Amino acid sequence: MKPLRTVSAPAIAIDMPNVDTDQIIPARFLRKPRRPGYHLYLFHDIRRAKDGSMDPAFPLNQESAKGAEILVADRAFACGSSREGAVYALVDQGFRVVIAPSFGDIFASNSVKNGLLALVLPEATVRSLLDQLKARPGATISLDLEAKTLTSPDGKTIPFDVDAYVRETLLAGRDDITLTLEHAAAIDASLSRMASETPWLMPTKA
Numbered sequence: 001m002k003p004l005r006t007v008s009a010p011a012i013a014i015d016m017p018n019v020d021t022d023q024i025i026p027a028r029f030l031r032k033p034r035r036p037g038y039h040l041y042l043f044h045d046i047r048r049a050k051d052g053s054m055d056p057a058f059p060l061n062q063e064s065a066k067g068a069e070i071l072v073a074d075r076a077f078a079c080g081s082s083r084e085g086a087v088y089a090l091v092d093q094g095f096r097v098v099i100a101p102s103f104g105d106i107f108a109s110n111s112v113k114n115g116l117l118a119l120v121l122p123e124a125t126v127r128s129l130l131d132q133l134k135a136r137p138g139a140t141i142s143l144d145l146e147a148k149t150l151t152s153p154d155g156k157t158i159p160f161d162v163d164a165y166v167r168e169t170l171l172a173g174r175d176d177i178t179l180t181l182e183h184a185a186a187i188d189a190s191l192s193r194m195a196s197e198t199p200w201l202m203p204t205k206a
Helices: 085-093 105-113 123-135 164-172 176-181 184-197
Strands: 006-014 070-073 097-100 117-120 140-144 149-151 157-159
Touching: 006 123, 070 123, 070 140, 085 105, 097 123, 105 117, 105 164
Parallel strands: 006 070, 070 097, 097 117
Antiparallel strands: 006 140, 140 149, 149 157
8 A cells, every 4th residue: 555644736625515425436336346447436426417428517527636636525525335435436536635524434444444544624624625725726735644734725734633543554555454464473373372272273274
């Protein structure tokens, strides 16, 4: 997993409360195997007009969204059912950070496992960021995860707090597999002890 230390990139605003995971990626696309290309399903239905064409008013369809790595959203972003595909779609689109006043709990947990920072900021702060991005679509936001600071489009430095485990995991680019391998010696020792002391608990070889 790619470490996340600093990001300075264009940002886009999704100024809609309660955007649920089905709006982020409709359920019919979740049968797709995990491989590059999930970005094709990101906001698939809500970014389109009734005739199926891309809605030019939707932020992700605009020229200013090119190269965006930060998404600023309203409260309760990614609420609703648990689906890791919502995170896949955002990551494959190129987003490294999503900022909102609140998130669906399971989404936040899935995010860190895939190198995406779900950053909670006060509602007034997020409202200011949303307003700035609507006035200047694609404006740059800079984030320093080590220093725990964010620089808004108007140049203000905003300190933030983040869970220590989330911060260290993203800084190191440590996914679940990497975390398990870090404890490989202890796991091997435990298995050897089980084989010696309680062999009946060990799986049989085919």
